Amino acid sequence: MRIAVVLGFLLLGAYLIAVLEAWLATGRLRLAAPGWAAMALLGRESVVPRQPDRLFFETAPVLLLIAALLAAAVLPLAPGLFITNLATGALFVNAALAYVLVALLMAGWGPDGAYALIGGWRFLGQLIAYSMLIVMPITAVAMRAESLLTTDIVASQAGLWNILYQPLGFVLFFLAAMGVAFLPPFDLPSAEGELAGGVTGEYTGVRLAVFRLGRLVLVITLSAATVVFYLGGWLGPVLPPWAWSAVKILAVSAAMLSIGHYLPRIREAHLLAWCWKLGIPLALLNIFIVGILVLVWP
Amino acid sequence: MIAGAREGTLSGLRRLAAAAMARDLHAIIVPGPEVARARGLDIESAGLQIAATPRHANVLLLVGPVSRELGDAATVLYAQMMRPRAILSLGTDGTPPPLPQADVAADRSQSGLVDGVNRLRSAFSRGAFRTDVSDFDAPVLRIRIEYTCPMHPEVVQDEPGSCPKCGMTLVPRETSDTAEPHHGMGHDAPAEYTCPMHPEIVQDQPGSCPKCGMNLVPRETSDTAEPHHGMGHDAPAEYTCPMHPEIVQDQPGSCPKCGMNLVPREMQDTAEPHHGMGHDAPAEYTCPMHPEIVQDQPGSCPKCGMNLVPRETSDTAEPHHGMEHDAPAEYTCPMHPEIVQDRPGSCPKCGMNLVPREAGPADEHEHAQGHQGTGMDHGDMDFMSMVEVTKDLPRSPDGLPMDWIEVPFGPFFPGLPGGLLLTLTLDGDGIAKTRVQSLVGGSGALPAPGMGAADFVDHLGATDPLAPVGYRLLACRALEAAAGRSPDEEILRGRIAAVERERIASHLGWLALFARQIGFDRLLRRAASLQLQFLHADMKQVMALKPALQALIERLQRTPLLKSRTAGIGRTVPDPALRGPVARAAGVGDDARSRDKTCSALGFTPASREGGDALARLHVRLDEARHSLALIEAAGVIVPPAPVDIGETSGAGEAVVETPRGMARLQLTLDNGRVSDARLDTPSTHHLDLVAPLLERQELGDGLTTVASLDLSPWEVVQ
């Protein structure tokens, strides 16, 4: 039951952000658009490109979806409303997200096409850099909560949300989350104007539908992680806890989706340089500051 | 009913899917969205979404006229689209031959487009699935399996077998079945032969390498089978019958023998073809006194200051193992080092000829020598690594040598102008070599001598769909110069305003294309909508649009990341070959308008920026859009260029017009009021030559940004 509620919530969230995505792309708000788009995809042919690495080609979309769902499994939406509450929850989120990389690498290698291949390798560099910025801010969050349990992390923010306690960590985590979900302006692996779709370019029909669903669930999952780690999770006045989670998660997803609309894509060299030269030192600084705060202001 | 329906009866869930497809139309546009917009079509407001790849599109939108070359490329696009798929053709006189008949044809106008999309929707919801689906086939799509040797690309045969040169088992690859080479690339006889291991060995004829004895490979061959595919995608997978393997076709369907559904054929995965092993090694430079000083470029010795002298790369200096030594005692397979025998022969695993190596415990020296030293001389041929194969290749900017692959970008690549085919040889994601060509360029000469003046103006106006007004004006001015007439002042002013209006629209169109290339959605939508509004705006509308344009320009100057995205990319040096905004961005203030009296009287000053990079070009175009607004305002009237009556005069004349892409020049000869000869010189013709040197050693994304920032119009390229 609990699992069904969480999955239902994720799918509903994925649908809503798909509506938002279509709205941003076409300029028209149509609630039914993603539904029709999904139906159309399911009715369309789905072919395998010539000479594929078929195993990788078929596995990649499913693995992407599974990785996103696994990461979501440890994120609580309300007290008691989670699929599982691991003692290593905060670490587990990162472990599951690492398989997004594997999925995209497979999607890049699988179709035997140059655009997809370049997209896959681009994402490798991108995710190695940006997963550092996922895990290091999480470390600072766990330091304050003195626990890796995601429920403890939410509880630790009862007095002051982490976005105020460690704003630097929030900014880094938010940007890194966009990088992991390859949302614009971090959409190098699937860039339209550079790689004609890149890793997603060769997927069609049902497989494309699964790929897109996986991507949407990934965005929801990363938003949920941002909410749990920095925005106080389900905490908030008046509204019931689940409603607070829903409102915050949708707001974060909307922010992640719309920012890229107003910016050009980052150059690959800058993407990596900013992460390694700026992001990681700042993440270390964040850990240091939080360490001092935890000691002097327990 | 649509010709590209998917097989099945239209019932139940399929009816729902068909209704969904009718609401979810994604179009791939031939020649491109920028041409559609320049012709005044607002694709998105008509309810079509623009797809990035044919794989995700279900509508092929032809914006006519479409030439035969583009027709072939569009056929490949059509074959790559998933069924159900349909063709919507606007203003084409029938679809070009290899394509099937358009499912819906309409006028080339916004109302025609809207009407066409509506008819397309009902065609989809009624006919997306059909039971009697016929397969689409065309000569350009026919795929033949041929067999080639992984090491000797010149060995190609129709039957499986082993390589006559090295004995390796040939691997299958696909190739187009048409006899005619597409776009004249890659199928010519190779001109040179070189050794894969010693690139300095180059000769005219096949033979073996004097250094290592390996067979020489032809240098100019391209081992990809599909340089002609529109988007660089493979054509759809093959389908075969599980029961009758001899039934193979490009499209799903059912087996003619047993009626079973055909299944996509699974094939062995292959590596990317290996390219470019035969390139010149850059010579090294060394000091005559201090041999330890070695560098890639000329210069002076840091120890003694002497000029460095060139020498060949290190492989030649080292002693060679193999042939000239004592007879080797063992033979082994280059791919399977565990195969070792004391006689020559072929490998039991892959059939390759065994190569000799010096006796000794193979397992011990394999890694010690494999990664360094003498490359793949016979003595060491037991371990193949990329380090050795690539060590003499030119280095990409990241310093990391990788396997080279040749990838086509275009002629319908999102973010590049339609009709432009860019073939990049990629070293990882760095660009090692570039070939660029226009599939839609003209000859620059007159198609039929003796053309009437009005026809000539229309003909020249149709040269470039991206700047028709500029070319009409060029024709008018040249005719008037030849006939020695001059229209009155108001017409002159009005014509300038018309060209300036087109300049604004063209620069906005470029902004939209550039925005698509760099993934800037908001700019794409704003620029595209403004472009459509400016295209046919009258004086009052232009003035009403002024604040919107200025707001866009100001917002662009404040956009974060835009500067870092464009600064320092594609830097040109001031060069007389540069024209228009590209030249003015490099600090060359040349502008044909400053020599025009009417223009100067209207208070024209050319825009100029320093830097010559993509950022400077962006700024110049934004400045020009502002200047153009001022010129239109000063002119006070917009008069589209129309041919003047030149009577039966004869004579020769020359005219120049600063088109949105730079100065175009036309020389023509009149013979009794008819044009007997005309020569055209256009800016994009010159800019096309810039592409290859500018792109060299750039990262792929930066390279594509460079090409987009040049604002090439493949239509006006004179070939």
Place this chain on the structure above:
Amino acid sequence: MAVITLQTFFIALFGIAALWFGVVVFRTSSMMRSALALLFSQTALGAMFLAMQAEFLGVLQIMMMATEMSIMAIFMVMFMMDPGGLGEMEMTHQKRLSIAAGVIGALAVSGVALFAHWGPVTTVAPAAAEQIRGLGTELLGRSMIIFETAGVTILTAMIAATAVAMPALQRKKTA
């Protein structure tokens, strides 16, 4: 009892999966498949940790290996001729030596497993949070701060080494 059986079943399942993927590493000719097979072999090991209720170790193993093996994949593709396995390249080298090393290694590990004194057997695994604390204390003890500092220093040194190497490369090119 049923719990223990189920646990044993999963440990065996993941163990067999780890071994099978390990074999696949050498049975394929594609570098990419080989690298990812190694990844899934290591992931199966992580799953074994999870089945043995060693949650932290399992999650850590699963997390680290994904990135590490992906990096290995790109290096294998970059530095190998024929990364896609077109020429059906062999994945094994130095056969005699590796067989010998494998056998000796297996014997040594089995020997340690069988003959080492493992201490008293606990019937119930400690809670996951307790394990993390225990593991930390066990590994780092009073030297925690030194190890933490060393970790950061190594990271800084890695980044600095890369940064220092870059200008040298460029100097060489422009000289």
